[in-house]
Amino acid sequence: MQANWTYIVTTLCVLLAIGFTWQEYRRVNKRNLWLRILAVIIAVASLACIALPITYNGVSSRSAERKVILLTDGFDVDSIKAADTSVVTTDIADKKRYPKAKLINSLDELNKTDQLHVYGYGLRADELAQLDSMPFIFHPAKAPSGISHVSWNGHLKAGEPLHVQGIYNNTSAQKVKLVLSGLNTGLDSVILPANTQTSFSLSASPKTTGKMVFSLSTDTAVQGSIPIQVSAVKPLKILMLSASPDFESKFLKNWLTGNGYAVALRSVISKGKFNSEYINIAQFNSDKLSAQIFDEFDVVIGDLSVLNGLSPAEEGALKQAVTDNGLGLIVRADTIEKTSWLQRQFPVDRAGGKEPGAASVIINGKSSIGKLNYGMANIIYRNGTKPLVKTAHGEILASNTIVGSGRVVFTTINSTFSWMLRGNNADYNALWSALITNAARKDNAVQDEIEFLSPPYIGSPVQLQFAQGKASPVIINNETVAIVQSPNVPFEYTAQYWPAASGWQNMQGKSWYVFANSDWRAAQAATKLSATEKYAKSHEISGNVTKQIQQKVRIDVPKIYFYILLLAACTFLWVETKGLS
Structure with missing residues (x-):
């Protein structure tokens, strides 16, 4: 509409200017001809400027001194002063507690140039994200009982x-x-x-x-x-392949059977000779491992040296059982002599220097109660793997990845039996439950x-x-x-x-x-208080001096100037016509 009005006024004024100029040119008395033409053009232009909005670009200064109070759950009504007129909230319950507050739909409605004060327990993490780094002053309420x-x-x-x-x-x-x-x-x-x-x-x-x-x-x-x-309880079938009848295998076997798992354990005695144990499972000949044997189990727990020492036929059967049939595999890194498909996603780094002392480890994000000697080796992170156990410093001690239809868990920890010796069943349960759950076949694994x-x-x-x-x-x-x-x-x-x-x-x-x-x-209040205090400290309002906000704006030219020009041009034309000039 505004554009159409501009075109109409401009067209009419151009036509008027042409017509008046032609009248002046046809006039018999040519005295002051060019001055009269100029006066006619000025008069018509002034008329156009009066009818049209004439603006120019300029800079406007305004202060960001308006104080806005945002009420959140837990605020104290007595902390709001009578002089505080700009009070808002997003909660209907807070509006009922303080009827003078204005109810807004979301935090996006807050003006970023205002000085914001937040009263109460504060905001959730997703609400703080809506502020888009807007600074504010936090007036926290006392933590509730x-x-x-x-x-x-x-x-x-x-x-x-x-x-x-x-x-x-x-x-x-x-x-x-x-x-x-x-x-x-x-x-x-x-x-x-x-x-x-x-x-x-x-x-x-x-x-x-x-x-x-x-x-x-x-x-x-x-x-x-x-x-x-x-x-x-859905008991899993576990096949253990141990390089020797050590304490780690003994305590793990006892823990598995005590928790209802069916376990077959094969330990190396000497080259080509094995000792086999069968608990809650029918006996079979484990000297030669085959695809049929692997398909009977849900998880294989094996020392890396034993798995790397399998015959080509046994290694092929194990790989097929994992990739095609979903067998779970837990690899205990007792050696890093040979790199195979078992370790492709789990490169191991052995740090130099003095071996660290016993310390707590992080199992699925939770710190263990007891300390553990985890040695010098740790796993280097690779994309496509998921760390399961870490040290307090972030080194990876156990990780897993998907290999075809199955999962492979790789761990450098070989002394978890020390927890059981000290009666620390909780940490032992947490660690091995995490490893087995992340490795087991999907059909039988915990969801x-x-x-x-x-x-x-x-x-x-x-x-x-x-x-x-x-x-x-x-x-x-x-x-x-x-x-x-x-x-x-x-x-x-x-x-x-x-x-x-x-x-x-x-x-x-x-x-x-x-x-x-x-x-x-x-608990909700404690979480909000913590998140809001952290946000307020990292987004502080610098100083108490009111800022001057400079803005580029469109400024209207006062119409009085065009009225004066129109009056002057018309006066000149009238005086000149009367012959008084």
Whole structure:
């Protein structure tokens, strides 16, 4: 519309200018002809400028001194002053607590030139990302009373106990009784002292298999839900190939059989001579290994020297069983003399110098309780592998990769029996369970767990991490969700999902749990406080001096100038016509 108006005015004024100029040229009295023509053009041009918006580029300065307060869960109403007029929130509950606050749909509506103050527990990690590095001043609320940190083993085998651990922040002057319940029955409890932060540990033994939800509660309120999945025991068949009847093989054999695995152990006595043991499995001749023998097992655990010493026929049968039939293979690196297909993805580095002392190791992201002598060797990372066990300094001690239809786990640890000698069953169980679970045939292995970057809550974006063979979308609750492949591990993927309801969710036969927003309120607050304080420190507002913001803008030319020019031109033409000039 604006463009059409410009064309119309310009066309009319051009026609007027031509017509008036022609009239002046035809005039008999040629006195001051060129001055009159100039005056006519000035008058018509002034008229056009009055009718049209005439602007020019300029610079405008304005101050970024407006204070905006963002209210989040946990804010103190008394901390808001009457003079604070610009108060906003994204939470309806916070709006009800402070009716003067303006409700906004998202943090994208905040003006980046304003001085932002955040009150309360702060924001989630995904909400902080929406601020796009916008600085703010954080006014944290006090951490609430309740469970600030909690963890448990959510995937159990039948007969395994549930362990719940955490920290309770008791801000009251009274002792608190914390109760672990399941199926409306109290299973374990602990009394926590007043006015202190206390760690706690509770346990129970689920009697059934399947999905179930336990809970932690105090005398006054339920703290949160504890979803677990208990699977029936499916004993795996394990073939152990040992270079000698050493302590590592002995304790591993005992642990496997004690946990219901069927085990066949072949140890080298001398060249061409073996000692064989069979527990929970029928005996067979293990002197010559074949494809038929390998197909009877789910996992082969072998010393690298033994596997490299197999005959060509045995090595071919083992490779075929792994790549074509999905056999799992765990390789213990007792030597690095020969490089074969077993070690192609796992180059080993032997550091020089003094051998490090015993230290804790990281198993699937969790630090071991006990210390372990892991030696000088470590695995060099390669794309397509997934580290399973690391040192505290990041050196890889165990890793796995997919080889055809099967998986190969490679480890440089050869002294885990020392944990058992010291009675440290928990770390031993965690390490060997992780290695076997990641190696075993898919038909009999425990299902891959779905991992989360943060606990999933209703109404918040959930980042899921999982493994699968194909880069195809996944189905979550009958809804197709796109996935993103990991740049380093080809079989690992992530997906983002917005759960609409709490409770168990279904993802192509796998189940995971979404918490209600009322679950673990204190833990949610602790997570927000930590994330927001970290963000605020790295995005500080520099100084208290008000900044002047320079902006390029379009400035309108005042119409008064064109009125003056029009009046002057018309006056000249009138005076000249009257012969007064």
